[in-house]
Amino acid sequence: MTSNPLTIKNLIKAVGGGLTPRMVRHYHTLGLLPPAKRSHGNYRLYTDHDVQHLRRIVALKQQGFQLSHIQKLLATDSMTTTNDSLMTQLQQQYRSVMQYLGRLRQTASALEGLLGRDRECLNIQLEAIDQLRQLEVETITGFAQLEKLWDGLDAATHTHPEEFQESLEHLLPDLSDRSEIEVDLLKKLVLACGDVSLVDVVRLSENAIAAVRDAIKAGCQIVADVKPVFASLDQTRLAHLGCEVVTLIDDPHITSVTEAEHEFWQHRQWRERLQQLNSNCVLVVGYAPSVLMAACEAIENGKLQPALIIGMPIGFSHAPSAKRRLMRSGIPFITSLGTLGGGLLAAIALNALAESLIEKPNCHCYLG
Structure with a gap:
């Protein structure tokens, strides 16, 4: 950063994010950006504080917030902002967006x-x-x-x-830049839920396929977060590959996301068990976002070192946060952005990779 005044050209360069002079002037008009000081030649001059302020505006706008809401969120005296009113407006925007998505x-x-x-x-x-x-x-x-x-x-x-595969070929986006194994994985996930848009929200780390294939070849332990996910895993193929399959929250009465989340929070034994998992295991999380969050925390503290995490828990605030943390963990991962996920999808992801290893043990397309 610099203490020297910035012209609008240098301001845009410092902020980035596709900002244009026209947008800056529009933000001035709306009151989102306070009036700038002027040079002797009547050019606007900006400070480091303006750079930070504009970066916040750009970041919030990229997340989909309307400018009127950004103005309230960035009010100088946040305590004077009526939070109830803002929450009502944000709820209205959310409903409008969902109606638009419905159309x-x-x-x-x-x-x-x-x-x-x-x-x-x-x-x-x-x-x-x-x-x-x-x-x-x-x-x-x-x-x-x-x-x-x-x-x-x-x-x-x-x-x-x-003919599912034939129909799917007509609807899928161009996947020519993906490996054969990744394309097979994505197709199986789409066929599991019937939603082609899932392709756009599934994320794999660069080394995910290599990591899981190496781990399964070595007969790693497969850990499901709850019994329903365990039941959806392909026990026959995994046994053939020499992999032991276990459940983290080993309670057969857990049948819902809510129960899994509360059970993990209320009983310390599951957190302790998480930290005792075998090194180089594959963790499959399809229900409780807190399991994924705790796994990321254990990784950061050096108490857990899995070969791969398939993190697809369901939730509306904790799950997206846990997935973002997973993608920053440095551990190979397969996840889905936002709230989308579930135990079936998480299990199918692992099943697809196990099946590909049996059918194509010598395939190296994912290394390209």
Whole structure:
């Protein structure tokens, strides 16, 4: 940082994040940025404090906050801000975003209904597209025609079993930059939940596939956070590979995320057991975000050294935080951004990697 005044050009360079002079002037107009001092030539001059302030604005904007909310969040005297009012506004924005996502999901579903067709449905797919071109919806009759169109598409599903892989190829984004094993993993995760958008939120560390293959080859211990995740793991293949499968929270009565979270918090024995896990184990977390958070803390304190963590717990505040911490831990990982996840997805991720190791033990595509 420098104590010398900055021109708007140098300010933008210091802040980064795609900031433009027009945006800076707009923030002045809105009151997000206080008036700048002027040079003798009437040019705006900025300070290090302005740089920090703008960085906060850019960061919050990139997270999706509206400028009106950013202004309240960054109010100089935060104690004078009515927190209840701000929370209400943020809730309203969240609901608006979710409604918008719902409309987008409806659009995606309509496109999936057309594009996600295998070869057996090709003729009826072409007929449906032709009918869409000629559709007239000025009257109620038009909407009835649309329903009839979808009924016609649905009729084709009774004539043959669905070819999932073929349909999926029509919907997946370009994955040519991913390894064969990673593509197989992503496809299995999508088929497990029926949501192609999952591809965009799954994250693998650069060395994740190599780490898990090496660990499984060595007959590592596989640790599920709860019994339902344990039950979803492919015990037969893992036994064939010489891997012992155990449960961290070894209570058969735990059947929900809420129960798993509270059980881990209330009984110290599970935290102690977490720190006693075998070195080079693979930890599969699909329920309790606190398990993932505690694992990251144990790693940071040198009390746990797993070969890989599959971290896909469910939760609306703790889970996203735990996943971010996992991605900063330095341990090989597979995770999903935000709130998406669950025990089934976590188990399927490991099952897919174990299956690929058996079917393609000498594959090195992931090293490219």
